[in-house]
Amino acid sequence: MSILLAWPRLREGITGLGFTQKPEGDLGEIMASCQPSAQSEGQSPQPSTSGYPPEAVVDEESPGPSAPFVDPCPLPQSRGRKRDIESDEETAPEANDIWVVETLSGLKMKLKRQRLSSVLPEHHEAFNRLLEDPVIKRFLAWDKDLRVSDKYLLSMVIAYFSRAGLFSWQYQRIHFFLALYLANDMEEDNQAPKQAIFSFLYGKNRSQRPLFHKLRLQFIRSMGWRTRVSREECEEIQAFDPDLWVWGRDRTLIP
Numbered sequence: 001m002s003i004l005l006a007w008p009r010l011r012e013g014i015t016g017l018g019f020t021q022k023p024e025g026d027l028g029e030i031m032a033s034c035q036p037s038a039q040s041e042g043q044s045p046q047p048s049t050s051g052y053p054p055e056a057v058v059d060e061e062s063p064g065p066s067a068p069f070v071d072p073c074p075l076p077q078s079r080g081r082k083r084d085i086e087s088d089e090e091t092a093p094e095a096n097d098i099w100v101v102e103t104l105s106g107l108k109m110k111l112k113r114q115r116l117s118s119v120l121p122e123h124h125e126a127f128n129r130l131l132e133d134p135v136i137k138r139f140l141a142w143d144k145d146l147r148v149s150d151k152y153l154l155s156m157v158i159a160y161f162s163r164a165g166l167f168s169w170q171y172q173r174i175h176f177f178l179a180l181y182l183a184n185d186m187e188e189d190n191q192a193p194k195q196a197i198f199s200f201l202y203g204k205n206r207s208q209r210p211l212f213h214k215l216r217l218q219f220i221r222s223m224g225w226r227t228r229v230s231r232e233e234c235e236e237i238q239a240f241d242p243d244l245w246v247w248g249r250d251r252t253l254i255p
Contacts, residue, residue, distance in 0.1 A: 123162045146250075160229075161175070178212075179219070181194055182220065
């Protein structure tokens with residue numbers, strides 16, 4: 001399947017995803033006034049017509065406010081993450097699941113469904129390479145309270161990389177933010193984390209958001225709409241390299 005994120009007619013606009021816009025105003029005001037918006041997120045995906053990833057040229061000097069992001073309207077502990085309030089019930093088997101024998105007693109046999117992970121070492125390598133990106137480093141340092149990029153959300157970025165099907169060297173800075181935005185969309189009840197990503201990238205300039213959402217929908221389509229990532233898969237991803245520094249980004253350890 002071709003899982004390409006490019007639109008020839010939007011080539012100039014994609015280049016505009018360089019995140020060069022300086023943020024305006026106070027971030028607390030931006031976050032406090034954020035409201036759910038479905039205008040851009042409800043757009044239908046457009047088919048890919050090119051064989052190249054998006055040309056997202058990023059200015060190293062620009063993005064984001066200098067002050068760390070602190071959510072001005074945090075949710076109560078009992079109403080935080082969808083993962084924390086939803087049961088970890090068994091989901092329907094996927095095409096890449098296999099059944100293995102768990103116990104065998106006489107003529108009775110108990111089977112257990114085992115998921116075959118699509119995450120390969122090259123997906124971890126692509127993620128680790130992007131962690132060295134100066135803008136992504138600045139973003140992770142800015143998310144002081146881990147509201148946007150804790151270890152589970154970052155694990156989902158790797159899971160999405162494995163499903164999108166690009167070569168590891170094709171993953172760029174824009175893919176990291178697309179995947180992280182999608183992870184927050186799947187896991188967080190609060191709209192503030194997703195708005196925080198936009199605040200860091202573009203400040204109050206909303207002109208680039210429609211293009212970002214088109215790229216996001218194209219990214220989802222490249223994954224075959226498989227956006228759910230289980231806690232088990234997140235923990236498997238972290239176990240691949242347990243000493244990686246981002247796995248220490250645990251919200252439960254914040255005072």
